[in-house]
Amino acid sequence: MTETAPRPTLEAVAARAGVSRATVSRVVNGGDGVRESLVERVRQAVEELGYVPNQAARSLVTRRHDAIAVVIAEPETRVFADPFFAMQLRGISKELTAHDSQLVLLLTEGRADHARVGRYLAGGHVDGALVFSLHLDDPLPGLIQRAGVPTVFGGRPSWSEGTRATGPTVYVDCDNRGGAREAVRHLVGLGRTRIAHITGALDQTSAVDRLDGFRDVMVDVDPRLIVESDFTPGGGERAMRELLDRCPDVDAVFAANDLTAYGAMKVLREEGLRVPEDVAVIGFDDMLPVAEQTEPPLTTVRQDIEEMGRLMARLLLRGLDRRATSEGVGGAPSSVILPTTLVRRASA
Amino acid sequence: MTETAPRPTLEAVAARAGVSRATVSRVVNGGDGVRESLVERVRQAVEELGYVPNQAARSLVTRRHDAIAVVIAEPETRVFADPFFAMQLRGISKELTAHDSQLVLLLTEGRADHARVGRYLAGGHVDGALVFSLHLDDPLPGLIQRAGVPTVFGGRPSWSEGTRATGPTVYVDCDNRGGAREAVRHLVGLGRTRIAHITGALDQTSAVDRLDGFRDVMVDVDPRLIVESDFTPGGGERAMRELLDRCPDVDAVFAANDLTAYGAMKVLREEGLRVPEDVAVIGFDDMLPVAEQTEPPLTTVRQDIEEMGRLMARLLLRGLDRRATSEGVGGAPSSVILPTTLVRRASA
DNA sequence: CTGAAAGCGCTAACAC
């Protein structure tokens, strides 16, 4: 705890530099159209006084805040289970920093918080929002779009197919379906014939898309080879047990993510089955702390999570800049699907 | 991307309710000292117009922002390796929400960002800061304190012993030393005699404190039983190998955190040693996704990370409120050390 | 208990 000192104002700088407030303002905001000698004098005054612009005063007139909100709605679980959001946040943070914008983090837990977030966003405190819409039935994304705040979503929202009244939905995601296909094809290329899939939580589009990718390749798959799970290690364990029970002849597993694969491998080991000799295992995400630590190291589908975060921010900022300048130069930003790559390690 | 609608102002509400701006302002900010009937009328007008106060305008005059910054300085690694920060953030977020404050997240990577963060904090954009000072030599915490922003630190800062010119340093931490002692005593109670310690990164006070706790109990420990590591699973593996090499007779390991314990157990298994029969293992943190998933489940020292976050926020807010009202009621807030508890599972 | 009036610090037209 320390004391707050009074801050010098534009006025003070102007006085010290012997110019008008307007001139100081111009210099502070880029300084074009001001004589070089004056620019220098103002700069010096700013320096000497330790002047820092008052953001509140500036926002009041510009109606910009140089701040964007990141909304993460997660009733509990996943935010902690894997470092997914931390990485995404880092990507977002980097991009915002480069753009001199601040990151306002809004974490919600349950409906009680929805109203609060809606109000905040509608309140015009931020220039835009980055929202992670994890569950199909989450009302929050809708609320947010209705709030009239420029928004980019992380992960394909469930309604992404159509166009809402408010305009096209912009989102960033990785190629879940294509990545899944590549993983399964790899398993097929290995000569495996009884290839199973442990799904993610099917109320999230990423899980649905990965399942679709699996089906794309395994067209007439024995339905018993698909077992529903939830993206967690514990879920992976339960699913693997069930799978082994239903189909003892399974010789490969494509797990919806690395954590699930980890759980599955644990069960496989307990059952005395060797990976990959008896059962090949492949994950999704390439969450380093997990994928490199399994035994054997996990073959998996990599998505560049940090880049996804960076891209979300970039898309949003670009949209904001566009509307700020000549409305409509270059067309509205559209969604981006990032490619995935198969990372071969030892498990498949 | 959507369009931003014009927002109703206080003026509009006043007109609609047939009162003055001042009255509306009073109602919006608590409404004491206003006749009940008017309060009602204003409330209704607010409702009908969907009025939301303009925070910038308000801040301009009140000089408060109802926002606090969370600064996380982490050159790379740990932020992702474990869900530590995610949990802490959730705790912070909950407390801030209850206090109607916003969370501005500042992630830094390296010195380049220090200036930026320093400027931001000094710029008076937020009412206070919550800072995670992870490394002993990090210049950022000092910078921040100098910026004159009320601050609470997460984890004991290295200089916590003395009092800085700016006043006492307030921080929240768990009882690393006591927790370590308890863990080691437990091992002793199990009849183990060759008890080793794999340290955390010793440029962090938490690692140093846990090591001290270990030493408190193992006063004349064979120095070969202490091996330095870095809080990561890979580090834990390397350390365990070295340990086994130096002291094949080791019969217990106290690892500086769960991730390290995980790495150590992996090596133990590879070497054909049973846990806990041959070597008992105990961790620190009780990071559920890790501790419950190891084989066998990990005995560990639990710290309530979310509560630490909540407490940091509470301490900061309390300090702010105090100075806002009658300066100095109840004395300056002081640091808090949260207790730890030993969670017995199967590994020790 | 309520209203009128004076800014908070800054930007953006518009003059000079």
Add this chain to the structure above:
DNA sequence: GTGTTAGCGCTTTCAG
């Protein structure tokens, strides 16, 4: 180029 002049939307004395 540079200064002057209006506010941005809100809170807060100060009268009434």
